[in-house]
Amino acid sequence: MGVASGYLGYAHRSAFDSFQGQGATMVRITENLIRQRAEHNNCEIFSLEEISLHQQEIERIEHIDKWCRDLKIVYLQNNLIPKIENVGRLKKLEYLNLALNNIECIENLEGCEFLQKLDLTVNFVGELTSVESLKLNVHLQELYLVGNPCCDFAGYRKFVIATLPQLKWLDGKEITRSEWIQALQEYPIVRQQVVEQQQTYILKRTKEKETVQKNLKDKENNKPDPGQKTENKKNNTTDEEYKGIKDIDEDEMNRKFWNEPTEYTPESRLEVHRHIEKMRKLKDKDKNQGKQKPQRIHITSEGRVLNxxxxxxxxxxxxxxxxxxxxxxxxxxxxxxxxxxxxxxxxxxxxxxxxxxxxxxxxxxxxxxxxxxxxxxxxxxxxxxxxxKVQEVVKPKPKSTSRTQSATYSKSHTHVTRTTQHSEKLEVDPSKHRCVDLTNIVTERKSVAQGPIKFHQLKLPERNSDDFQDNPEVPALVD
CATH class of the missing domain: 2.60.40.790 (Immunoglobulin-like)
Incomplete structure (x- = not known):
């Protein structure tokens, strides 16, 4: 049994790795991806306890056991992961979801001491004896294997229950005490049946992988030269006609791919992913062709910097x-x-x-x-x-007086500030700066009347002056 199990693992890796190398770009787990998924933790990854990496087309588990040691919950469902790896250092891990992936063997989980729930729904686990690697996970209570090839084995449920006595739920169904006792009693016979069915499945999978490798080689050998195909089709055709031919070829290729019957295997699932990715790139290329935005210029050719x-x-x-x-x-x-x-x-x-x-x-x-x-x-x-700034400006500090201080304080509530454009009046001591007093040039007239207003009368020269001659014929000027 050990030899058969080892052969399955080796055959799976060789076939799957060769298939991955067929012009594919592997989606990796990067630090940027983890930080994007850690927004609820202020983008800090060292203290992250839960992460969701589902539906990312990830093809390998890596880095999370080094960057996120405190993880308790990991969601990796609906990806293209073929192997359980690089999670053994997650000592605090309690729930691992790997549903809808390409996993064929349960392994490398012995280090997850506090693992309580493992979900492997709809994978390709055919090596049922690999559940024995979970014996050391004493806290494991829930296991989901529904949708895997091993679920079709006779005695599947009894074998898992007897192998993992710590389980309380299997495929969402509670394990009763009577069921557990019966599984222990029939364990030797059930295990022998499981081993025989497993060996049959291993031989079937080996043939499937050989067929996949042969088909890939045939496709590579029969693949036409793209440049020659383009040249032949463009002869005697306009650009619009060639574009129509190209669209017909793509539609025909897409229709032929989906109508071709194939087995549901990890390789076929990965091939579907590659085909969808290829068609999407072709559509994006045609859509964006001729519509590419010009590259933004930050500094002109003359050296002018732009905002x-x-x-x-x-x-x-x-x-x-x-x-x-x-x-x-x-x-x-x-x-x-x-x-x-x-x-x-x-x-x-x-x-x-x-x-x-x-x-x-x-x-x-x-x-x-x-x-x-x-x-x-x-x-x-x-x-x-x-x-x-490069240019330093030296400004004198104005002397503040009690009057300016009080004015600034009173105007601070109305947001009015004194600027250098408004000049201030300075108080001058007259004793130090003597000058002509111009205030008494004009004599101030004093009022002579009290009560009603009386006009000032001009004083006439006296009649009995020496130069005065009285002429009786001249009438008097004042009555």
Missing amino acids: VNEPKIDFLLTDDEENNQFILDLAVYRHMDTSLLDIDVQPTYVCVMVKGKVFQLVLPEEVKPDSSSAKRSQTTGHLLITMP
Whole structure:
């Protein structure tokens, strides 16, 4: 039995690896992908306890046992994973969901000491004796194997119940005590039946893999030269006619693929994925052909720097005249990791890369790049860039008097500030600066009347002056 099991594992890996190498791009688990799925944990991955990586077309489990040691729940359903690996270091793992994948053997879970639930629904587990590797998982209570080839074996349920006495639920059905006792009593006979059926299944799978490899070689040998095919079809045809022929060929190829009968195997499931990916790329290529956006220019050929805001984030540039510097406030996303920011301060402009997108702003004056600094708020996530100016301005500090202080205090409530454009009157001591007193040039007239207003009368010269001659013929001037 051990030899047969080992042969199955080797045959599976060789056939599956050769199939993966047929012009396919493997989807990997990257740090960026994990951070995107860790938004509920402020994008921190070292303290992550739950992660969902379902429907990502992932073809291998990797890195999570090194980057996320505290994981308790992992969702990896509906991917293309052929093997359980790189999860043995997750000591705190309690629930692992690998439903709808290409797994054929249960392995590498001995290190998951606190594993309580394992879901392998609709996979390709045909090596039923591999459940014996779960004996060391003493906390395992629920196991799901429904939809796997091993479920068709006679005595399947009794074998699993007797092999894993710690189980309480199998395929969503509770294990009763009487069922467990009966499974233990019939275990030797049931195990022998399971081993025989398993060997038959191994031979069947070996033939399937050989057939898959043969078909792949035939396709490679009979594959026409793409350049020759294009040249022949374009002879004596216009571009529109050739485009129509190309569309017909793609539709015919798609129809032929789906109408061709095939076995439901890990290789056929992966082939379906490759075909869908290929057709999607062809449609995207035809759709975007001739409609590609011109590349954005950040600096013209003449050396003129342009303002660019590709991430479309809010910003505020403040001229701090008191400290002779510019302050740029960028409203960066709060939960975005700081490692995704790249800051470049130049004498005449500042450039910030936000998740690969360019934010560029031309400055009104030259600044000192070496003296510039950047910091980020832990509450809002905003990025604050301080850039000292090259041209330093020295301004005298005005002397503050009690009168100006009181005026500033009274006007502070109405947001009125004193500026340098308004001159202040200075008090001069007359004793130190003597000058002509111009206030008494004109004699001040004093009122002579009390009560009703009386006009001042001019005083006439006296009649008995020496030069006066009285002429009786002249009438009197005043009655």
